[in-house]
Amino acid sequence: MRSSLARLAPAVARLRVEGRRSSSWQLGAGALAGSAIGAAALCESKTTLGSPVATNREVPRDQDLRIIGLEELRAHNNMDDGLWISYHGHVYDVTHFARIHPGGPGRIQMAGGSDLQKYFDVYHVHPDVSKFLDRTCLLGRLTAADAKRSYEETIFGNPYEDEPPRDLQQTIAKAPRWANLMGPYLLDSFRTPLRGFYVRNHFPVPSWEDVENDYEFEVSVPGATRSFKLKDLRALPQATVEATLICGGAALYPRYLHRTENRESWEQKEFPRHEVNNNFWGSHAVWTGVKCRDVLRLCGLDVDALALGEKPMPAKYLRLTGHDADETGASFGVTIPLEKAIDPFGDVLLATTMNGSTLPADHGYPVRVLVPGFAGVRNCKWLAKMELSDELHSSHVDTHTDEVIYPPNMNFEDHVAKASFTGQAVKRAGRWEGDQDNEVFRVMEMPVHSSVLVPELHSVVGKEAIAEVLKEGLEVKGIALGGGGHRIARVDVSIDGGKSYIPADLDDHGMEKVHKRNYHWSWYWWSKKVPLSEEMKHQLLAGQSLTLQVVSRAMTEHGNTQPSRQDAVSLYNLVGNICNYQTHTPAALTCLYMFLLTFFHGVVLPLCDSCYQASNAQLGLVGSCDITRLATLSQRLLASHDPRHSIYIDPRSTTPTDRKS
Numbered sequence: 297m298r299s300s301l302a303r304l305a306p307a308v309a310r311l312r313v314e315g316r317r318s319s320s321w322q323l324g325a326g327a328l329a330g331s332a333i334g335a336a337a338l339c340e341s342k343t344t345l346g347s348p349v350a351t352n353r354e355v356p357r358d359q360d361l362r363i364i365g366l367e368e369l370r371a372h373n374n375m376d377d378g379l380w381i382s383y384h385g386h387v388y389d390v391t392h393f394a395r396i397h398p399g400g401p402g403r404i405q406m407a408g409g410s411d412l413q414k415y416f417d418v419y420h421v422h423p424d425v426s427k428f429l430d431r432t433c434l435l436g437r438l439t440a441a442d443a444k445r446s447y448e449e450t451i452f453g454n455p456y457e458d459e460p461p462r463d464l465q466q467t468i469a470k471a472p473r474w475a476n477l478m479g480p481y482l483l484d485s486f487r488t489p490l491r492g493f494y495v496r497n498h499f500p501v502p503s504w505e506d507v508e509n510d511y512e513f514e515v516s517v518p519g520a521t522r523s524f525k526l527k528d529l530r531a532l533p534q535a536t537v538e539a540t541l542i543c544g545g546a547a548l549y550p551r552y553l554h555r556t557e558n559r560e561s562w563e564q565k566e567f568p569r570h571e572v573n574n575n576f577w578g579s580h581a582v583w584t585g586v587k588c589r590d591v592l593r594l595c596g597l598d599v600d601a602l603a604l605g606e607k608p609m610p611a612k613y614l615r616l617t618g619h620d621a622d623e624t625g626a627s628f629g630v631t632i633p634l635e636k637a638i639d640p641f642g643d644v645l646l647a648t649t650m651n652g653s654t655l656p657a658d659h660g661y662p663v664r665v666l667v668p669g670f671a672g673v674r675n676c677k678w679l680a681k682m683e684l685s686d687e688l689h690s691s692h693v694d695t696h697t698d699e700v701i702y703p704p705n706m707n708f709e710d711h712v713a714k715a716s717f718t719g720q721a722v723k724r725a726g727r728w729e730g731d732q733d734n735e736v737f738r739v740m741e742m743p744v745h746s747s748v749l750v751p752e753l754h755s756v757v758g759k760e761a762i763a764e765v766l767k768e769g770l771e772v773k774g775i776a777l778g779g780g781g782h783r784i785a786r787v788d789v790s791i792d793g794g795k796s797y798i799p800a801d802l803d804d805h806g807m808e809k810v811h812k813r814n815y816h817w818s819w820y821w822w823s824k825k826v827p828l829s830e831e832m833k834h835q836l837l838a839g840q841s842l843t844l845q846v847v848s849r850a851m852t853e854h855g856n857t858q859p860s861r862q863d864a865v866s867l868y869n870l871v872g873n874i875c876n877y878q879t880h881t882p883a884a885l886t887c888l889y890m891f892l893l894t895f896f897h898g899v900v901l902p903l904c905d906s907c908y909q910a911s912n913a914q915l916g917l918v919g920s921c922d923i924t925r926l927a928t929l930s931q932r933l934l935a936s937h938d939p940r941h942s943i944y945i946d947p948r949s950t951t952p953t954d955r956k957s
């Protein structure tokens with residue numbers, strides 16, 4: 297296999313993490329001193345640092361901060377002595393945060409004693425995290441000269457230099473690759489064109505010089521281990537499954553909402569994240585490959601007797617490992633319930649094609665496990681290994697704490713502060729071991745979900761189109777997915793922020809005929825022209841502008857539905873994964889002519905949300921989507937959009953042929 301690890305191997309002194317090759321990219325001060333790290337070491341370590349993280353404290357002024365020397369910073373490069381980092385001249389103790397870092401503890405440990413910005417230059421998933429760090433773990437500051445040295449002397453290469461060529465999508469992050477099509481363009485074709493299919497990678501994409509000979513994966517069942525090459529898969533019966541894949545964080549906007557102390561509402565704290573338009577992190581394809589149960593049967597597992605309950609299950613889970621690995625050498629790995637893998641109707645495939653073409657590199661070429669109805673992350677790409685186990689996978693991806701159901705008293709402060717709440721704590725049988733009184737379950741199937749794709753977030757309907765909206769209503773469109781194979785019975789839409797709803801028209805593109813009961817893997821499209829209320833019409837006719845809040849709410853055939861924003865408090869996790877509550881999409885109706893706004897101020901929409909919000913802050917404006925703000929945002933701000941962390945590719949600049957190809 298060609299991997300970034302292998303390619304960069306000769307360059308550097310190696311770290312050892314749990315017997316694995318580690319950190320080929322880092323030579324900085326932190327790397328040389330902080331070598332004895334790893335997830336296991338992390339969890340067993342007893343930090344000598346006193347108090348846990350304080351999340352809401354006052355941030356001291358710079359002149360009141362203790363000056364910390366570079367040597368002292370560099371000495372704190374491990375979990376025992378404390379894990380410190382410098383960032384924008386400040387020094388932070390991230391010992392506690394490392395345990396719950398969504399990118400994994402190993403990666404932060406690599407940065408121990410050195411400067412964070414060097415890593416963020418590579419990992420575009422991070423916006424500016426200063427506010428969050430200032431409030432949670434600020435220790436002191438470096439002198440200006442030391443801050444410069446700390447940055448310059450931290451050396452970290454780029455493991456993502458040889459990623460496959462890509463285009464067309466809205467790129468949220470280049471490394472690891474996170475990208476998708478702009479919301480409305482998802483509705484161009486029921487099966488998403490491969491070039492537009494959403495990508496949510498965790499590590500660099502692996503590749504093979506000679507895939508026929510070099511690529512293989514291993515399957516372990518009790519008493520037998522067997523290797524498969526591509527030709528072995530081709531010799532088995534091929535199956536076809538029509539399925540939508542959806543990311544655990546499908547509704548990226550708004551995520552990172554944290555349970556507040558009084559638990560009555562959700563509040564957006566400064567936890568770092570990229571906000572994007574009302575995109576849906578999901579796409580649809582027809583997949584072919586070999587049924588996972590057929591491969592397990594070939595290895596000796598009596599899948600039919602197990603599925604019928606005639607024999608006891610030999611294990612709870614099927615662990616899936618990918619050929620991709622992070623820069624500490626840790627592989628990607630997830631688990632799925634064994635009963636799903638052997639379910640004759642579960643449709644778990646070892647997929648080799650999408651929409652009739654070979655899997656693209658970004659989607660797991662040459663073999664990816666398709667687990668319909670489950671969160672995208674469970675659909676392991678670049679399959680390396682399948683094994684039966686009673687334990688979750690030991691990888692960070694499987695044990696991290698963002699796809700679990702927490703006790704009702706869990707909140708952001710506890711999550712960030714409590715050392716016992718580590719990803720490793722959820723490893724046994726998917727239960728939470730950190731809290732004696734409560735159990736925490738790992739979510740595998742997606743809950744019911746819907747997204748508004750038209751109108752786009754913050755879009756503006758100008759005077760040119762108002763007459764039609766007054767007559768016909770506002771056109772609202774989107775998608776819905778039952779999750780876990782459940783059929784959608786209804787999607788309700790609202791344009792007044794959820795005060796009143798009407799049912800939308802559903803379109804499943806004939807999938808109803810394909811699917812069996814409770815095996816509805818495909819998304820539904822829905823649309824409606826929602827009439828304006830008399831009050832809204834009156835306002836518009838009086839020449840005033842209106843800001844509407846467009847909301848959708850899907851319901852499955854079981855009556856399960858999406859919670860309101862207030863009720864979403866029952867679903868907490870740090871990054872808002874699996875949060876399926878009804879999101880609000882602001883859209884403005886104005887009696888001003890769009891072409892005049894365009895002429896005088898430059899069209900600013902669409903703009904990626906992180907920069908949009910930055911512009912907002914810059915202008916000191918509040919509220920979303922009012923005409924004053926639209927008019928004030930200018931071409932200058934569009935030009936200041938930061939392409940380094942969030943590259944906006946305007947889909948309008950591509951031809952319709954491009955989009956559909």
Ligand code: HEM
Nearest residue numbers: 390398399403404407415419421425497498568569570871
């Ligand atoms: C204290 C410093 C750090 C903070 C506050 C931080 C914060 C975060 C957050 C909030 C995310 C989730 C992003 C999202 O889901 O939108 C994330 C993901 C990630 N972080 Fe960090 N991070 C830090 C340090 C680092 C370092 C030093 C590295 C690498 C050497 C790193 C690598 C990553 C990666 C690769 C991901 C994506 C993981 C995935 O694929 O899900 N982070 N980080």
